[in-house]
Amino acid sequence: MLLFAIVLGMAALVASLSRPVDERRSDSGQKQPANTGPPTAAPTPGPDLPEALSFQASEYETMTLRAGDAATVEVSVEESGSVDIPGMGLTATAGPDTPARFDVLASRPGRYQLLFTPAGGNPSEPAGRLVVTSAG
Numbered sequence: 001m002l003l004f005a006i007v008l009g010m011a012a013l014v015a016s017l018s019r020p021v022d023e024r025r026s027d028s029g030q031k032q033p034a035n036t037g038p039p040t041a042a043p044t045p046g047p048d049l050p051e052a053l054s055f056q057a058s059e060y061e062t063m064t065l066r067a068g069d070a071a072t073v074e075v076s077v078e079e080s081g082s083v084d085i086p087g088m089g090l091t092a093t094a095g096p097d098t099p100a101r102f103d104v105l106a107s108r109p110g111r112y113q114l115l116f117t118p119a120g121g122n123p124s125e126p127a128g129r130l131v132v133t134s135a136g
Contacts, residue, residue, distance in 0.1 A: 057127035073102040080119040087112040106132040
């Protein structure tokens with residue numbers, strides 16, 4: 001019986017100490033607002049996102065980018081293989097559901113060919129062209 005009374009007393013003590021935050025009162029008797037999460041700071045603007053350039057390898061498109069600008073280049077293909085931008089030294093794999101993706105920072109003007117090589121080992125074929133123009 002004594003053990004049962006001790007357990008009930010401890011449960012009552014724990015329950016009284018663990019009341020919800022919005023029921024706790026400050027020293028002045030005022031209700032404290034409920035704290036629903038960590039304090040948040042005012043949002044700060046993020047960096048400008050790079051331009052997105054999406055190519056369809058089967059359509060041989062030409063897109064332009066200014067020198068000094070960053071861009072994400074995506075090349076969609078109809079079969080698995082790899083996409084190269086030889087003039088920039090970049091290679092990425094691609095599939096019908098997963099385009100090749102390159103994060104580029106065009107540092108100098110020029111014309112950069114995009115080449116697609118199917119996984120079967122067939123010769124590379126042109127997939128598009130990225131033209132980088134002068135920054136001025």
